[in-house]
Amino acid sequence: MSKSVAADQIAAVREFNRFYTRHLGVLAQHLMDSPYSLTEARVLFELAHRETPLAKEIGASLGLDAGYLSRIVQSFADSGLVKRTPSPSDRRQHLLALTAKGRAAYADLERRSERDMGTMLASVQEAERPRLTAAMATIERLLGDHPAAPPxxxxxxxxxxxxxxxxxxxxxxxxxxxxxxxxxxxxxxxxxxxxxxxxxxxxxxxxxxxxxxxxxxxxxxxxxxxxxxxxxxxxxxxxxxxxxxxxxxxxxxxxxxxxxxxxxxxxxxxxxxxxxxxxxxxxxxxxxxxxxxxxxxxxxxxxxxxx
Amino acid sequence: MSKSVAADQIAAVREFNRFYTRHLGVLAQHLMDSPYSLTEARVLFELAHRETPLAKEIGASLGLDAGYLSRIVQSFADSGLVKRTPSPSDRRQHLLALTAKGRAAYADLERRSERDMGTMLASVQEAERPRLTAAMATIERLLGDHPAAPPxxxxxxxxxxxxxxxxxxxxxxxxxxxxxxxxxxxxxxxxxxxxxxxxxxxxxxxxxxxxxxxxxxxxxxxxxxxxxxxxxxxxxxxxxxxxxxxxxxxxxxxxxxxxxxxxxxxxxxxxxxxxxxxxxxxxxxxxxxxxxxxxxxxxxxxxxxxx
DNA sequence: GTAAATAGTTGCATTTGGCAAGTATTATTT
DNA sequence: AAATAATACTTGCCAAATGCAACTATTTAC
Missing domain, CATH: 3.40.630.30 (Gcn5-related N-acetyltransferase (GNAT))
Incomplete structure (x- = not known):
């Protein structure tokens, strides 16, 4: 960690943030023909990828307001996508679980997203794709709290x-x-x-x-x-x-x-x-x-x- | 361009999208102590970085609804950040220009954002930073539709x-x-x-x-x-x-x-x-x-x- | 010259999402 | 053990964000 950061590096990162904000915006529009908003889709993803999902974990991980999340989960419960059972260990929280219908909805979303991503990636030269994913992995490693692969x-x-x-x-x-x-x-x-x-x-x-x-x-x-x-x-x-x-x-x-x-x-x-x-x-x-x-x-x- | 894209590459890109969505979300929260929303800030940026900004260009570039953008520009005009003058060449459109106050507001936002980015970058090892920006440049190059520089x-x-x-x-x-x-x-x-x-x-x-x-x-x-x-x-x-x-x-x-x-x-x-x-x-x-x-x-x- | 398209505005409605107060429960302190 | 504090969520309230469609003025295309 060092204090002073070169201005051109800051500028480069900001430029990338603007670029990727636009890019994600385009992707989000593709999501529009699904019945879920981006945030709902993100919650659905978290629900599908956790062993025993708890609302607070999902909220913390996605940075969502507890009230907002509560409503989203409730709407999922109303439409039969998740089942809530009171947690035996802590009766304030509910164990969340996707129902079969919920898993199907997620799978559908997944398919859709994979297709979109596939068409987007298809516009990248095949030989360049590994370069793209390597660059993404680098960014995740550097900005995330992943431990670097040992040299x-x-x-x-x-x-x-x-x-x-x-x-x-x-x-x-x-x-x-x-x-x-x-x-x-x-x-x-x-x-x-x-x-x-x-x-x-x-x-x-x-x-x-x-x-x-x-x-x-x-x-x-x-x-x-x-x-x-x-x-x-x-x-x-x-x-x-x-x-x-x-x-x-x-x-x-x-x-x-x-x-x-x-x-x-x-x-x-x-x-x-x-x-x-x-x-x-x-x-x-x-x-x-x-x-x-x-x-x-x-x-x-x-x-x-x-x- | 090739048709089939490997599933693991798709997965890697989607994972990165999720990661960066979270990352940008964190950054957006930092913006919260400014009087502008993320979208307003993006519009302000576009206004500041175009020679002769037109609403339609900004809307197209940021993917904003025309009505929404119109209101944002209007609010900027109301608070004296931009001046609108009817375009001589096409009287349907207005030439937009930041006023001195608008430039000051932008500069302030800019400073704020640079500071935030600086603290974020400070948590990346100094020696790693060029790698980060290089990876970002790679992604922009591969995903952007920049007219490839002529060989x-x-x-x-x-x-x-x-x-x-x-x-x-x-x-x-x-x-x-x-x-x-x-x-x-x-x-x-x-x-x-x-x-x-x-x-x-x-x-x-x-x-x-x-x-x-x-x-x-x-x-x-x-x-x-x-x-x-x-x-x-x-x-x-x-x-x-x-x-x-x-x-x-x-x-x-x-x-x-x-x-x-x-x-x-x-x-x-x-x-x-x-x-x-x-x-x-x-x-x-x-x-x-x-x-x-x-x-x-x-x-x-x-x-x-x-x- | 007429039809179609474009740039922008406005009204209307929905969605998004933050905030604070409230409830039930659990953890901590004295 | 009682009191206090913290947690996990829910709910009501509300404002901001944003999409959509109708509308005006103008330009472009046929």
Whole structure:
């Protein structure tokens, strides 16, 4: 949580709220040829999806006034959609249950809504639909109180090596002004790894966060005794979740398991977040020298970890 | 557009609709300490953001009943927020304009809403916020009926070469079952281009559609007289917009302008969409031979175009 | 020139939904 | 154990929100 929020982010969220308000308004109109109002439909949904629905729960969940809700439930009871039985544990409240007729009404509404949604989704390119649902899931996670899916590490899948090149190229250009030669170097390293590596002693990990690629790390053979780490990256969006630690631990563990005696790596002094990670993982700085690469004056550093 | 939509996608969208309905409901309650209802606030927004607002436009855009809107505008006029002047071009309609008082009221509402949104956003991790707004932008793009920005061709930017590798890797794996060696080959080709190419006679184009990378094509020197096309791709999401044509025309035009006498390319017989493109651009098949690559049995084809 | 369509207004009615007082019950305090 | 407070709902009351249809003035289409 931080206090100040960028104005353009606020503007973007407000714009989306306006957009989705309009969008939901259109959907609500489709509901119009059903006998239920939007609020009634929402209540019906809650009734259908709870084991033992209680009015107060539904009211709290939908943010409805108790009096208003009471009337809605009553109208449902009058038309035979719900049955109310006094709760044995607390005689102030009533256990609500959809009757067969109520379930049928709900199913009908459901069908209708699914059909409408289907036609709406049909106007979205098929290949884009997973993107749409992923974006929706992201919003729900961020605005809801859902716990984030724990980040995972996995082996690269088709496209992931390209993603490594892309993200290195884009991020280092944006954050440090590296020029295209850096992206070219990453392409060469990553491509060479993909073309030919010893799966028993060399490996690449992709960190995934929220279903998206969020980081990378490669461990390759330098000599029989020495492994080398390359291309450690965590995307800006995924920082702060200790993905770097995770990647590093996994790689060092693998190196140990492979029988390497030492892990080495080359990095730049300006990459302070990475340096901190190496340090806390037990790596030691064993040498540094200035060089000009990627359009920048840099100080290259070599770090080592004895296993 | 495709007919059948997966049930789980429909369910995901409906779930999101419920979620966001609740979310917007919470936001609307915050509005309650302002003198305006949600609908009035929306109308005020439209009034403030149009050059020459007309009632019918606002009504259409917000999906409001004409009678209802008329009354809202009237109430705004009564309280001195808007001024109505008969339109000179069509005397049935009135030109609406916020008065100074109206602008002040809007600004106040704006401030209020920004503050509320700010506190809401403050509960989202700072690093996550760009992800939130990106997801919102995605949804707006996919569900909005924005006239898709006309596709454009441009030079690669940082990350784009990596994107070429990624998209080739992912798409050929999914559509033709190519294995990792293909992605590795693309990484090598694209990386080599980036590392060293003659900008005067070699070039890469990225097709952009809807603000996203949507295709690629490289033209490189084969000999002084002969140029070679490589890595033509249009993403599945962007197909059907003649991006392939566009890329090909651009590249052939460039080759001509560079003084090449011939353009050649190597492709696979199974890539029928690409073949059709080459054919219609005037290329001729000059040779073909079976080979085993990328984990598949393929028939490689060489095509040529005399300039 | 006439019919049809459009932009907006107005009257009428319904629906939506908030608020407060009221009832029965349960929980908490002394 | 009695008194008090809180809870779960109900009910009456009311105002705001909003849909619908008829109506006027004007423009467009045939």
């Amino acid at each position: 995972i590490l996995r082996s690269p899948r088709p496209g992931d090596i390209g993603w490594v090149v892309q993200s290195h190229g884009a991020i280092y250009a944006a954050e440090y002004g590296f020029d295209a030669s850096f992206e070219a170097l990453v392409a060469e390293i990553a491509g060479a790894f993909l073309a030919k590596h010893d799966p028993g002693r060399e490996r690449c990990w992709i960190a995934e966060h929220d279903g998206m690629q969020a980081g990378s790390l490669f461990l390759v053979r330098d000599s029989d005794q020495v492994a080398k780490l390359r291309l450690l990256l965590v995307t800006p969006q995924a920082r702060g979740h200790r993905l770097g630690d995770k990647l590093l631990n996994e790689a060092v563990g693998f190196a140990r398991q492979c029988g390497y005696r030492k892990v080495t790596l080359w990095t730049q002094s300006i990459l302070i977040a990475a340096r901190r990670l190496y340090q806390s993982a037990g790596f030691e700085l064993v040498g540094s020298e200035p060089h000009r690469s990627f359009g920048q004056n840099l100080i290259g550093e070599t770090w080592e970890l004895r296993l | 454009i061709l441009r030079s690669p930017r940082p990350g784009d070469i990596g994107w070429v590798v990624q998209s080739h890797g992912a798409i050929y794996a999914a559509e033709y079952g190519f294995d990792a060696s293909f992605e590795a080959l693309v990484a090598e080709i694209a990386g080599a281009f980036l590392a060293k190419h003659d900008p005067g006679r070699e070039r890469c184009w990225i097709a952009e559609h809807d603000g996203m990378q949507a295709g690629s094509l490289f033209l490189v020197r084969d000999s002084d007289q002969v140029a070679k096309l490589r890595l033509l791709l249009v993403t599945p999401q962007a197909r059907g917009h003649r991006l392939g044509d566009k890329l090909l025309n651009e590249a052939v035009g460039f080759a001509r302008q560079c003084g090449y006498r011939k353009v050649t390319l190597w492709t696979q017989s199974i890539l029928i969409a690409a073949r059709r493109l080459y054919q219609s651009a005037g290329f001729e098949l000059v040779g073909s031979e079976p080979h085993r690559s990328f984990g598949q049995n393929l028939i490689g084809e060489t095509w040529e175009l005399r300039l």
